[in-house]
Amino acid sequence: MTTLAARRAEVRRDTKETRIRVALDLDGSGAAKLATGIGFFDHMLEQIARHGLVDLEVEAAGDLHIDGHHTVEDVGITLGMALAQAAGDKRGIARYGHAYVPLDEALARVVVDLSGRPGLHMRAAFTSAAIGGLDTQLVHEFFQGFANHALLTLHIDSLHGSNAHHQCESIFKAFARALRMALAPDARSAGVIPSTKGAL
Numbered sequence: 015m016t017t018l019a020a021r022r023a024e025v026r027r028d029t030k031e032t033r034i035r036v037a038l039d040l041d042g043s044g045a046a047k048l049a050t051g052i053g054f055f056d057h058m059l060e061q062i063a064r065h066g067l068v069d070l071e072v073e074a075a076g077d078l079h080i081d082g083h084h085t086v087e088d089v090g091i092t093l094g095m096a097l098a099q100a101a102g103d104k105r106g107i108a109r110y111g112h113a114y115v116p117l118d119e120a121l122a123r124v125v126v127d128l129s130g131r132p133g134l135h136m137r138a139a140f141t142s143a144a145i146g147g148l149d150t151q152l153v154h155e156f157f158q159g160f161a162n163h164a165l166l167t168l169h170i171d172s173l174h175g176s177n178a179h180h181q182c183e184s185i186f187k188a189f190a191r192a193l194r195m196a197l198a199p200d201a202r203s204a205g206v207i208p209s210t211k212g213a214l
Contacts, residue, residue, distance in 0.1 A: 021039070021041055021100045021101065021102065022038065023037075023038050023096040023099035023100040024037040024038075026092075027088060027091065029084075029088065031076060031077050031084040031088070032076040032077070032084050032088040033074070033075045033076075034072070034073070034076075034088050034089055034091075034092040035072070035074075035092075036072050036089070036092045036095075036096045037070070037071040037096070038068060038069070038097060039068060039070075040068050040197055041068075042068045042069025042070075043067065044064040044068070044069070046059065046063035046064065046070050047071040047072075048071070048072050049073050050076075050086075051074060051075070051076065051078050051085065052085065054145050054147055054148040054182075055082070055089075055147075055148050055156075056072075058148075058182065058186040059072055059186075061186040061187050061190055062190045062193075065187050065190035065191055066189075066193050067194055070093075072089060072093070074088070074089050082148060083149070083152060086148070086149075086155055086156050087152070087155040087156065089156065090155065090156035090159030090160040091159040091160070091162070093160055093164075094159060094160040094162060095163045097160075098164050101164075101197065103207060103213070104128055104208065105206065105207050106199055106200060106203060106206060107197055107198065107199060107200060108195060108199075108200045108208070109127065109128050109129075109214070110126070110128075110196055111126045111192040111194065111195030111198075112125040112126070112192050112195065113188040113190075113192040114188065115188035116184060117175075117180040117183050117184040118177070118180050119174070119177065120172070120177060120180035120184045121172075121173045121174055121175065122175075122184035123169075123170075123171045123188060124192040125168075125192060126167065126169075126189075126193055127166060127167040127168075127196070128164075128197070128214060130209075130213070131165065131166075131167055132162045132163075132164075132166065133161060133167040133168065134154075134157055134158050134162075134167075134168050135168070135169045136154050136168075137170070137171045138150075138153065138170065138171070138172035138181065138185060140153070140172075140181055140182065141175070141176055141178045142178035150178060150182065153182060153185065170188075170189065172185055
């Protein structure tokens with residue numbers, strides 16, 4: 015069992031397409047050390063660390079000569095695995111989190127349930143096919159891989175926005191804030207798994 019005093023994990027995932035290492039501290043200060051080979055993706059991962067107040071290290075070597083798909087998806091998978099390990103049995107946490115985050119004209123809403131059941135519902139009509147070196151289709155792939163392996167339910171809605179950079183960044187910031195809320199210790203349920211089933 016992972017306690018709230020030591021919610022850390024390090025996961026390595028090697029395939030023929032990518033080699034990924036993720037180190038995660040759920041009770042960090044927002045520090046990030048990121049190297050995926052996709053600059054804008056690093057910028058989005060930094061939002062997770064900073065606004066989620068987690069310490070995050072990501073090293074990714076992927077087949078970027080093909081495209082960014084495998085790298086982005088596999089980082090999502092590996093980060094999800096790390097979160098599942100670091101959160102342990104989820105005893106004494108809030109379990110649910112939500113956030114609305116604006117960035118200029120863009121507004122995103124993210125709701126998360128650390129349910130033990132993987133699920134993603136995402137609505138985001140990006141106004142551009144790419145932002146920097148990131149194909150905007152891969153934002154969904156990142157969150158799908160993450161939700162599947164973190165074993166959580168995730169609802170993501172880009173409510174409006176005309177600038178794709180703003181749309182994407184508001185999503186990642188809202189995700190970070192919602193996750194931070196869900197993972198926060200709940201003093202009133204200390205030592206209790208937040209489920210009538212007794213397991214998540």
